[in-house]
Amino acid sequence: MDEVNGDVNIDDDADALQEATDEVSQETGEESKVDSDEEKDEQTLFDEANMRKAIQLVVAR
């Protein structure tokens, strides 16, 4: 519909990738290592962005 929904599409793609990976993992009996690393990076980026905002609270005081 619009560009914002592009994010949704990416999420949908990620979900699809997750499902596919899970299926492969179930078949092979292995953990999805690639995916967990990716998740960690996202979390770190999320944390850094928020911590930066918190720091700005002190700096802009």
Next chain:
Amino acid sequence: MFVNSGGDDTPDSAYPLPTTAAMLVSKDGRILGKGCSDYSQSSVEKAMEDAGLEITPLQQWCVTWPSSDKLRNEISKATLYLTMEPSNERHGMALPPISQLIELSGVRRVVIGCQDPIPELATKGASTLHQAGIEVTMESILAKECRELIQNYAERIMGRLPRMARKHYKLFGRPLGFLHCSVVDSDNLEAFANHGNAFGKEFDGKRLSFRDFGAYEIAPPPEVIWADSQVDIEDDLDLDDESEDIEDILSLEFEDEKMQESLNGTPMMPWYKQVDAVVATFPHPGDGPGDGEGVATRLNGLKWLSTYGTTLPPGVERILVMDATDLEDLPMSNDDPKLPRGVDVEKFFKGEGRKPTRVLLRRGRSAQAQVAAKTAAKAAEAAARAAAAALDAIETGEAESAAKAALEGQHAAIAASQLAQKELIRTLELKQKLQNMGAIVETLNGGEPIDVMKHLGSHHGYKSVVWRAGCWGSRGVKSILEGAFQWVSAHLAVDANGGKFWQLMLAERAVQGACGPESKVKVFADQEDISLEYCDEPEADGDCTLTVDGKPVRHVRLDCRVALVDSERSRDFVLHKTKPLDRKIIEEEAPWFL
């Protein structure tokens, strides 16, 4: 590079605590609440309140959520971002640990920028949260930037005095006490000034020895505010418009201690900017400096707190200690004729823009209470007579005289009771008036400085307090021996001849004489603890009041440690066997030290 604002002495900072930030972020990235610490509140409290929680510090934190479950659910999935590790330390009875507030808020995940720079507290707060089942991450997200925010604070709290204060609080549960006052010769100031006090000199017709310093007593600091209670401070210092003048006077010199230099330390207020509170008293008549009877003289402490005290950082609390029954004499409005000129007492009690003013009430010794006690004693005597008369009446049948005596006793008892009740009601009214103005009023158990220190330690967790003394005679010695003070900052008039070493010795002996017998208390001073103040020089401190023939007396300021002698403590003597040097080596090495 981030601005280092964690230790700045700015009006809206948390100084002397670090300025930190907290931010509560929902799982989808929305900021639910945020806050920056200041002198009145922690960043976590502010962030939680911003999110919609109601928070009250009681014995434990009392946390109330809005009636809707939505916020509770969101918080339970949210992450709390903190630039610095929260403390798991309770601040006396008044403030529970911040780590407990985080636990009670229901947050499941906490990301901490950097750990607490105080070694004793580092990782303790994070560990407490982890043990409570909260997912904690520390020192992995922008840690360097977060450390830069509190760099000033981190350097300051590792200084000598803050370290001593923390250790003292841990050992005794009360703050490290700093006594700021002066030492003068109470016997003969003129001889003292003319002859000096170097060892071996004649002094007032006798050979001087350290024992002669027992005649000293500690008296008010040499500042204009103590010199003459009628002097208008605004004539000398325009507090509103020319704050630079104050800075000039306060920054004449300071001892060469890195930590204190970094605080722009001041000679008249040596530690004031880094302590939790500064205390002054409204003494009971007879307990103050000079004759002590006039209200104007007794108001010197209030005058200092409400004028010079405004230059303290907003996080350094101003405390007035007084007898509850002297509330009647305390000026509470600027219209009060007793109030010294230039003092805005309403602003002082209101405490706007800084920590609220605290008034600590000791048990009272007012004239009315004494009258009530005497009347009660008379009533008791009359009652005893009535009882004896009644006994006689039973035997003699003179019931009328027995009844008369009983009535007399009853009237005296009622009068005493009414007087005491009247005084109690009046005291409560005045106490309420102070509270309505914005002051925090608390009642003390006991009336001595050691009781004040215990109260500030146990109730508020204060670790360092400056006590600005009026006069300091036998009551001061008693307080030092009871452990109320560990440091004394004193001004002494000593001979400028002989150099710093001799002046240090003289000053140390004089303070020793003023603080108590060496068998019970020891005074320690180093070269860096003494600073010279040549008041007879044109550019010297104009506040000096030690004058002879109208001329100021040279004096020094000594910041020294005082420690109580523990007679129970065993002394360990370690003997080391030393090996005599080979004669040949001595001969060969001799020219080296020559």
